[in-house]
Amino acid sequence: MSHLFYQSKSPRPFLERGEGIYMYDVNGRRYLDGSSGAMVSNIGHSNPAVLAAMRAQMDKSTFGYRLHFQTEASEALATKTAELSPRGLDRVFFVSGGSEAVESALKMARQYKLAIGQGSRFKVISRMPSYHGSTLGALAVTGYDPLTVPFAPMMHEMPKIPAPRAYLDGLDINDPATGLHYANMLEQKIIEEGPETVLAFILEPVGGASTGALVPPAGYMQRIREICDAYDILLIHDEVMSGGGRTGKFWGADHWGTVPDIISISKGFGGGYVPLGAMIARGDMVEAVLETGGFQHGHTYAGNPLACAAGLALIGEIESNNLIANAACMGDLLKARLKGLMNRYPFIGDVRGKGLLLAFELVSDRVTMEPLAAGLSAYQRLVDIAYDEGLIIYSRRTRGGLNGDHFLVCPPMIIGEDGIEEIMQGLTRALDKFAAEAGLDVDSAA
Numbered sequence: 001m002s003h004l005f006y007q008s009k010s011p012r013p014f015l016e017r018g019e020g021i022y023m024y025d026v027n028g029r030r031y032l033d034g035s036s037g038a039m040v041s042n043i044g045h046s047n048p049a050v051l052a053a054m055r056a057q058m059d060k061s062t063f064g065y066r067l068h069f070q071t072e073a074s075e076a077l078a079t080k081t082a083e084l085s086p087r088g089l090d091r092v093f094f095v096s097g098g099s100e101a102v103e104s105a106l107k108m109a110r111q112y113k114l115a116i117g118q119g120s121r122f123k124v125i126s127r128m129p130s131y132h133g134s135t136l137g138a139l140a141v142t143g144y145d146p147l148t149v150p151f152a153p154m155m156h157e158m159p160k161i162p163a164p165r166a167y168l169d170g171l172d173i174n175d176p177a178t179g180l181h182y183a184n185m186l187e188q189k190i191i192e193e194g195p196e197t198v199l200a201f202i203l204e205p206v207g208g209a210s211t212g213a214l215v216p217p218a219g220y221m222q223r224i225r226e227i228c229d230a231y232d233i234l235l236i237h238d239e240v241m242s243g244g245g246r247t248g249k250f251w252g253a254d255h256w257g258t259v260p261d262i263i264s265i266s267k268g269f270g271g272g273y274v275p276l277g278a279m280i281a282r283g284d285m286v287e288a289v290l291e292t293g294g295f296q297h298g299h300t301y302a303g304n305p306l307a308c309a310a311g312l313a314l315i316g317e318i319e320s321n322n323l324i325a326n327a328a329c330m331g332d333l334l335k336a337r338l339k340g341l342m343n344r345y346p347f348i349g350d351v352r353g354k355g356l357l358l359a360f361e362l363v364s365d366r367v368t369m370e371p372l373a374a375g376l377s378a379y380q381r382l383v384d385i386a387y388d389e390g391l392i393i394y395s396r397r398t399r400g401g402l403n404g405d406h407f408l409v410c411p412p413m414i415i416g417e418d419g420i421e422e423i424m425q426g427l428t429r430a431l432d433k434f435a436a437e438a439g440l441d442v443d444s445a446a
Contacts, residue, residue, distance in 0.1 A: 010384075018045025021412050021419050023392070031387070034411050034423050035394035039208070039241045039357065042268035043317050044412040050273050053313035054306060062306045066298070074303035077312045081278060084250050084315070086259040091286040093295070094303040096275040098240035099133030101264035102202070104279035106137050107297045108262060108289065109200045109234045112281075115288040121199040124236075125189055128160040129400045131210035132202060132238055141202055144210050146401040159193055161185040163207070166217050167350045167361075168369050179219030187227045200234040200262075201227075205252035206354050208241040209396045212361060212406030213353030221256035228261075235260040240277070241357065244268035245318050245413060248328030248355030255354060261285065271314045274307040323413040330415050331355035337424050338409065343446035345431055347372065356413060361398055361406040371404035372438075378405040382434045389433075391426030 013025035021044050023031045036042060043050070057073055064071045078092040093108070095101050106124060113121045126132065128143035139148050140155045148157070164182035171178040190198050205221065207214030228235040242252030243265040249255055251263070262285075266277030289295050301307070318324060331354065338351045338360050349363030362378050364370045372378050379395040382405070386393050398404030409427070411419060435442045 020044045020046070021415055029390070031390050031392050032411070032419065032422055032426065034386075034391050034426075035408055036268075036410050036412050037272055038267070038394060039246070039408065039410045040267045040270075041272040042244055042246055042413050043271050043314055043321075043323060044414045045272070047271075047273075047314075047317055049317050050271070050310055050313045053309050054273065057306050057309035060305070062304075063301075064305055065300075066303045071303065071305040071308070073305040073308035073312065077308040077315075080312060080315055081280060085263065085280050086251065086253075088259065088282050089261075089263060089280045090283050091281050093279045093281070094308065095266070095277040095279065095299055096301045096304075096307070097277050098264065098266035099135045099138045100299055101240060101266050101277040101279050102133045102138040102141075102236075102238060103135050104297060105202070105236050105238075105262045105264045105281075106141070106200070108279060108281050108285065108295065109236065111289045111295060111297075112234070112285045113199055115292040118232075120196050121233075123159055123193055123198045124200045124202055125159045125161060125186065125193070125198060126202050127163040129163060129210040129398075130160075130204065131208060133240075142210075144401040146397075159189055161189050163211050163214060164216050164220055165211065165214060167352070170369075171217070173215065173217045175217070176219035179217040179221075180223055182217060183220050183223035183227065186224060187231075190227070190231050190233065195231045195233075198231065198233050200236050202236040202238055204238045204240075204242060205256070205258075206242040206247050206357055208238075209394070209408070210401070212359035212396065212398060212408060213357050213410075215352055215354060216256070221253065221258040225258045225260075234262060236262045236264065238264050240264055240266045241268075242354075244271075245324040246327055246355055246357045246410065247353075248324060248331055250324060252354065252357075269314075270307060270311055273310045273314065274304075275301070276304075276307040276311050318413070321414070326415075327355040327413040330411075330413075330417075330420060331358065333417065334358060334409065334411075334420050334423070337420065341424075341428070341431065344428075344443050345435065345440075346443065347435070347440050356415070357408075357410055359406050359408045361404070363404075371399060374403045376438050378434070378438070379407070381437070382407060382430060385433050385437075386426060386430035389426045389429050391423060391430065393427070 082090040126141040130143040237260040263280040270276030350361045394408040
């Protein structure tokens, strides 16, 4: 009997080691990490340069409390992060994970508005569905009922607008009118709530677990920035999953050239080597907060030198091995192969994403986009079958967490064509088995 517990009772074997794009259990079985864990292991497992940097830092120190010492590792990573960030975002606050990064962004936004005399602003508008973290503050801006409803009495739930899921609404994602249609919902919500009460708007530039690599329609990101400027509302980009190069740009928002006021990043920022994340903000915002009493927020392991040494080495590997370009190239190949599966499996209703942040969604009818019967538990069953085939993928329920099924296919950025082929073979076997089990049609000639 294990004394550990997580979300469920699903048994998994003990992990023996990870190498590159593969994981090995204690029985010697190999699994292709087709989701990079939870979209974390961007440069793969057991990278020698990152491990060497960690060993070197361990010989110096593994901890230095941020209020007692500055460390070379944290200063160097902060400088590098600022260099990689959009113009004006040059102040970095380190954390240990994505929820902490989002929580820090929300608190920075609030304290900045207090510092400049706009204390009436406290509402953070977000989208439905969405996921921004598991702490109560991050949950308040999350739109995913199974995760939020149990805790609703304990938090101040924030206003929501619909996520721009054009594929479900029968709209053309490439038509700028579609982007305006969804973006203008933000302006309507601001007016409805009262502009003087609205603090910020938070979104993932490329969707994560709750929307399955959702890509915004043409013009959406630009219009969102215009609306936030018009009402003096802060724009927060949650790049916890999309940041770090996975989409084929270092920041997901770089695909649209839009600049937020605050960014949250984690997951691939530490790459699975260490718990690491960051909140990055405009310098003028940070100075205003520091001059009016300081940032009333913090975490014990913020700026941990071991974590920062690993993060700096990880960015070095991304740059020296041109992994962002590889993510773009291999992402195009993988996306095309996933779209090709739609010919064989009529129940694949949509394939979407950028770079190696990709997903496909299962439906019962491609015309109406009705989801598969919830009783099939496709989001869990297909993952289990793929796991038995030696392929790890990641799933969530698409429609606010209550029904619908999407699957994230997001291998490490080091993957090559052979790895893509192995993913497709494992996924095809898994889909065939799932279809037979669920009584779904397959065009075996395709």
